Amino acid sequence: MRSRLMTVLIVMVVLAVAGVGLLNAAGNGPVDPPAPPGTMSSYTLEQIYQRLTTGNYFAKQNGFTEPASGPGTGTMHTLDQIMAQAQPRALAKRVAKTGQTQCWDAAGALIPCAGTGQDGQYQAGIEPAVVAIFGTAYNTPAWTGVRFTDNGDGTVTDNLTALIWLKNANCFGTRLWATALTDANALASGSCGLSDGSIAGGWRLPNANEMHSLIDLTQSNPALPAGHPFTGVQVNLYWTSTTVDYHTSGVVVVALSDGAPVGAEKGGIVYVWPVRGGQ
Incomplete structure (x- = not known):
């Protein structure tokens, strides 16, 4: 005792x-x-x-x-x-939600969100929600210090948002929106230069606020922070998982030329940049 x-x-x-x-x-x-x-x-x-x-x-x-x-x-x-x-x-989940809770197919018809890989399925981010507004900037939190960490395994951690991005911003080339959602969800270690041990289902297409959180409006062509470690960045449009809620056959895309969020039809061909984390 x-x-x-x-x-x-x-x-x-x-x-x-x-x-x-x-x-x-x-x-x-x-x-x-x-x-x-x-x-x-x-x-x-x-x-x-x-x-x-x-x-x-x-x-x-x-x-x-x-x-x-x-x-x-x-x-x-x-x-x-x-x-x-x-x-x-x-710092996880420092990017605001878009507020989107529903999902739509390529034709704009309302569908169940389960398994779609869309913004409405994940609803990633923090409250209060910030709706993506075309032509304006999503206001990311202020940051000083080392913005990005190259993890040496095909991934890059954004130290501002804690989101983990595929280092290669052009692994998939251009895709239809539905294909981009599927390809991002299917991404796993062993593909696109990844050796991070990630499995299918861990990656996704970023929502509008997450995609725009990469943008530095003091830069252009591409509008990314100076000294970023990404490869294959295209000065072009990149898909998000966020449907334009008042025009549901359209999607918010982000232009890497000047950082502006704009709209594109889901039947278009646009670049894909997967992300994980931030849940």
Whole structure:
């Protein structure tokens, strides 16, 4: 019994030092340590929280000095290392929904959304919804730091939105809209230069706001951020999964020449750029 009690006490001490919330003696809820355990080579939960809520993991709070190494010897990580892992999760779903909840076929007839790969099926993004307006910009959040990370496996992570894009922006060439939806959903590791372990069903055609989130209106031909790592980018139109709701045989497409969202008939031939994540 004494051995078991000692084990419980040791576990509680370890959890407390690690910053895991424990009820205080009065039962008033979790208590964050007032100071980091150890020396400057540690940090409190509050400091981690403040870094997560800046919206930019490169930012540091005033008065905080990032330790050169983690606490202990090889047993912990610096806050920069933790944030590098947490950032995609903290910023996930930063692109607004379009608000589209229904789906239509190529002729514009209303159909069930299941299995279509359309915007109305995934409804990806955050509230409040922002409807794509032709000829204007979707306002992506402000960002400083390294915008894109080339993952070396045929994918590129957008550090602003946490969306993962196919690095090759011209793997499929031009397609009908219905074919583009199918091809994007069928994409998997082993195709289009991918070695990321992704499987069919993990990729999709981006919605209008996701596609436009790549756009940098200070650039043109293509209207993408300077220094982007993508290959095969076409200065042309790219499909989205978002139907024009007042003209349901049409789709929102994004022009990579100047970044404008415009309309195109579903029977047209347009380029395909798959995305995953952001759910």
